[in-house]
Amino acid sequence: MRSKLYKPSLYFFSFLIMVVCVFPFYWAIVSSLKTGSDLFKVEFIPNTIALSNFIEIFKEQPFGRNILNSVFVAVGTVSISLLLAVSAAYALGRVRFRGRSALLLSILSISMFPQVAILSGMFELIRTLNLYDNLLGLVFSYMTFTLPFTTWILTTFMKQLPREIEEAAIMDGASTFTICTKIFLPLLWPALVTTGLLAFIAAWNEFLYALTFTVESQSRTVPVAIALMTGASEFELPWGKIMAASVVVTLPLIVLVLIFQRQIVSGLTAGAVKG
Amino acid sequence: MSHPSQSSYNKSQLTRSRTRDAWLFLLPTLVVLSLVAGWPLLRTIWFSFTDASLSSLEATQFVGIDNFMYLLDDATWRQSFKNTLFFAVISVSLETVLGLLIALVLNAHFKGRGWLRTAVLIPWAIPTIVSAKMWGWILHDVYGVLNEILLFFHIIKEPLAWAASPDLAMASVILVDVWKTTPFMALLLLAGLQLLPQECFEAARVDGIHPLRVFWRVTLPLLKPSITVAVIFRTLDALRVFDLIYVLTSGSLETISMSVYARQQLFDFQNVGIGSAAATLLFFIISLATIGFIMAGGLKQDGR
Amino acid sequence: MAQVIFKNVVKSFDKTTVIHDINLELPNNQFTVFVGPSGCGKSTLLRLIAGLEDITGGSLFIDGVDVTTLPPAKRGVAMVFQSYALYPHMTVYENIAFGLRCTKYTRDEIDRRVLQASEILQLNHLLERQPKQLSGGQRQRVAIGRAIVRDPKVFLFDEPLSNLDASLRVKMRMQIAKLKNDLKTTMIYVTHDQTEAMTLADQIVVLNEGAVEQVGSPMTLYHHPCNKFVASFIGSPKMNFVEARIRSLSQNTATLDLPHEKSITLPVSLPQGLILQKDDSVELGVRPEHVFVVPEDKDGLFTGSVTLIENLGSEIYAYVKIGWGQTVLVRLGGESRVKVGDRLALSAAPKDCHLFDTKGGLSFERPPAEQ
Structure with missing residues (x-):
């Protein structure tokens, strides 16, 4: 045939x-x-x-420091946004109240809007809070995209949990807080891993804010460090070193992705197909 | 009247406490979001009506719509607008077609499918900056491997400058974006394909219908909702493109996007007023696109 | 240990009303079954008692206390869910103990109660297992155990057996019947399966489209259904309904014309507001198990030829075409040799016949003496 x-x-x-x-x-x-x-x-x-390229990026440049910066920023961003998103997702996914759809829609649109649209406002805010050229400033500004996105995906996962389990807990006299921590959180572990991973990748790869809100090469994250890497002369880019740096930051990501393939695909589709 | 009036309807303590808890649980997220997204957005819009400059954000004066008038006159802004639209339309179209093809291949049953799926995830996992640099090196005008390969197969006669040449810069940007984002599209469409009812295809096969006809008449119509959602997400994403163009072509005039333009005005030229106006315009263009998509019925927004 | 009373209870979801003005008393320490077709509101009614749904109008009393707006945990009720709703990440012990931990019992008290409940339900050897390691019947028992430990005034069961396979269902039904005798508490049970209703209930509430059709003991509903809906819902296979016309009426009896010039005289009592006249069309109801074969055509109520035979081994059901385009189902003994095409003469005792209004379906039967 x-x-x-x-x-x-x-x-x-x-x-x-x-x-x-x-x-x-x-x-x-x-x-x-x-x-x-x-x-x-x-x-x-x-x-x-x-291996000289690999040795040089750690010796001649603060690339080790840049990696630590990226890890700090990504882990910080992911932890805070997961913490906030789980509680928000409970409200949005499990409770029927007036204005819920509107809230969900605005949260989704925040994750869609262009980062550059809040750049000058964010710049002012970060300077006011004295967080300029500070990694905490990056964690703070990264909330703009990780928080709506994690909230949205976790809400989708939250909705999929069976209703009767929650009702059984209500009948058992559990408070909302107990239901969240003792019942839903353990059941949501796989979803948390997925969502956390996606948020981690997003934060790890972020460029615009990291470029704008840091100055010193000591406080740069990895993408900025790679983008701004220069060689001996201004006109000649050190391609070997740039490639070495690229490999160093990408390999762990690829390993993560290979290990968590299934979860990542389910997370991407939960975020989009059901949108 | 057997029905009690609506006013006598007392919500139970359970409903009331759940609603109260829901708002309580939402509060931190709402506060953070209004602080990191709402407030800066309002400030940006405010700056767009002022003569703010980076060095003196405090001493700004209201200048009405001067900044927007300036943008209308500015050839670079108009160019960035055209570039962004061109980039979004072409790259999303290519990504959709290629993504669909890859999804179909991934959906077929053959040995090594798992490997292929893994390989497809690699471009997605690579940071945009890294992929821009990697391709910058591959597309290098003198030492680039792409030129070598094309010369070897006699597809081109002499090395091309790709990202550095005015004619090919935008094509290079689109090439890299397609390489990086098609996998994402393919995975979304694959998920959609796997949700389709298998009976339809079996029935078509039993009836001896040509596979191409099955694709046009069964697969494509059934897949339309998934395609729509994927295209919307990708279009909104493409309209705000920044990283790739900033790194690959350093925002040359041929490729400058609205996001790159806005940041240039804000931080390279220190014109916070004009930069904010550009950012605000971009924000409204994307909002309009979103609203347009919602009106077209693409996004299902019910909270169930 | 408690009586449940509905007073003018109404429940609406948005604009659709699913429970219409229900008044009901569920007696103390009795086993009440809500039964009805899917969508009749029986589960909603149960969830109103549980407190999982808001009551739109009217009031609900448990043990004399108005619980209309009280949260579930404060009503003294416990519920067994259709899907069991066990907490998948907890052991059997933790599942049963969870409710007690939420209400701050001492560790010893929790331990004592969990062990006592698992004793009753023979779960002792399973306490350290996770729900996914249990069979369907065992999960069901854990779900019941979770309800028992809380020592509720009212037990609620939401179609608890519908997820089990047929043989296990019979076994669990017996276990619930035993539980009912052991615990002697008010129990309310929702099912669409009328066999469960008949075998378990002290009192059955038949619901249809959000309203109560009839309340009574299983035997009352079986022998004296108050309308055609109840008559057709209770009993399996379904009651036969045959079109008939009034030939003559006297004080307390009516004589009916049946197909093939047959007739029958039945005692009647008209519901208020209904008037019967000569030549009015009515429906005669008789259960398949109450129809029997008579040797002579002239002695029968119906006569006709067999169109279909269903042989269940112990008994045989025959479909008999009786004229006026109607078919009567009759139950025959397993040894019967009836074949398709045979002519049969059928009859039924007047006491086993029911009479219904063609339009409203109301029964014309004399109401049974109060039991």
């Missing part, structure tokens, strides 16, 4: 997609392992493996 070309073409397409997806990152790894003039030769498998 199906044409004889079906299987071969399927495999051909899969191969093509795979190569296109993986090659750029592979090329970054290959380039990061080359130094000097080797970098400018096209070799798909490096002849010699040089």
Whole structure:
């Protein structure tokens, strides 16, 4: 029934997609392992493996510090927004009250609106709060996108929990707080992991605020550090080092994604398909 | 009258305490959101009617719609507007078509499907900045590997400057965006595909209908809601593009987007008034697009 | 240990009213079953007692206390849910103890009560298990245990057996019947299964479209249904309804014309406001198990040929076409040799016949003496 070309073409397409997806990152790894003039030769498998790029980004630049900054900002952002979002998601997902749909819609639209639209207002606010060039300022400003997004996804997950479990707890005389902490939180663990991971990736990758609200190279996060990495002369970009830095920050992400594939896909679809 | 009047309807203590708790539980999030999103947004809109500059945010004067008039006259702003629309339309269209293709491949049953799915997640997981840099290197005018490959296959005769050349800069930006975001689209559409009732396809197969016809007549119409939602999300996202253009082409005139323009005015030229006006305009364009989508019935917004 | 009273209770969701002005007394220490087709409001009624839904109008009393707006935990009621609603991340012990922990009992008291309940329900060896390691019947018992420990004044059961397979359902039904004898508490049970209703109930409340059709003991409903809805809902297979016409009326009796020039005379008592006249159309109701075969055509009420046979082994059901386009279902003994196409003459005792108004479905039967 199906044409004889079906299987071969399927495999051909899969191969093509795979190569296109993986090659750029592979090329970054290959380039990061080359130094000097080797970098400018096209070799798909490096002849010699040089780790000097990796050593230099940690020695000549505060790249280790930048990674710590990113970890601090991402972990801080994720913890605070999960904490707030779980309680908000309970209200939005489990209780019927007037104005709920409107609230949900505004929270969704906040996650949609352009970051640049609040840039000058946020800049003023951060200076007023004395958080300029401070990692706490980044955690604070990252709430604008992680909080609405985590609230939205957790609300979707919250709605999926069976109604009778909550009613059983109400009959048992549990308070709202007890229901949240003793019943829903344990049941939501997988959703929390998923949501936290997505928020972590979003915070880890953020660029605009990090670029705008930090000055010193000591307080930069990883994306800004990579974007602003310069070499010996102003006109020559240190491609080898940039690639090494890229590999260093991306590998952990890719490992995370590979481990949590299933959860990530379910989180993405919970956030969007049901939107 | 057997029905009691509405006024005699007393809500039970349970309902009242649940409603009260709901607001209590929402309060922190609402406070934080109004502080980090509501207030700065209002300030930005206010700045857009003033002559604020970065060095003296306090001593600003109301200037009416001067900033907006300036934008209307500014060729760079008009260019950034055109660029953004062009970028959004082309890249989202390409991503939708390619994403659908990849989703169909991922939905087929064959050995190694798991590997393919994993590979597809890689571009999504890579930070935008990193992918911009990676592609910047691949597209490098002198040492770029893409030129080498294309020369090897005799597709081009001499190396192209890609991101650095006025003609190809926007194409490069779109290329990188498509590479980075198509996987996301494919995953959303794949999820949609897997929700479709399998019986329809089995019935079509039993009836001996040509697969292409099945695709046009069954798959596509059934998948339309998923496609709509994915396209809306991606379009709203593409309209605010910043990172990629800022890093890949340093915001050259051929590729400057509205977000890049606004930030340039705000921090490079220190014209907070004009920058805020640009940001405000972008905000209203995106709001209009959102409202348009909602009116078109794309987004289901009921809270159930 | 408590009486439940509904006074003019109304429940609406947005604009649709699902419970219409219900007045009902559920007696102390009795097992009451709410039964009715799906969507009749029986579960809503139960949830109103539980306090899980707001009462739109009227009042509800439990044990003499107005609980209309009281939260569930303060009403002294416990509920067993259809899906059991066990907390999946807690052990059986924790599941049963959760309610007690919420109400701040001492550790020893909690322990004593949980062990006592698990004794009654034979759960002792399962206390450390998680719900996912239990069978359907065991989960059901844990759900009941969770209700028992709270020592409620009123037990509520929301279709507790509908998720079990047929054989387990019979077993659990017996267990609930035993529980009813052991605990001697007010129990209210919702089901759409009339066998459960008949076997468990002291009192049945038949509901339809948010209103009470009839309240009474299982036998009252079986023998003296007050209208056609109750008559057709109680009993399996369904009661036969045959069209008939009034030939003549006397003080307390009516003589009816049936197909094929047959007739029957029945005692009647007209409900208030109803007038019967000669040639009026009425419906004669008779249960399949009350119809029997007579040898001679002239002795029967109905006569006709068999169109379909259903053989259940111990008994046989025959569909007999009796004229005027009507069919009567009759129950025959398992040894019967009736075949499709056979002509049968059927009869029924006048005491087993019911008479209903064609339009409103009201029964013309003389009301039974109070029991």
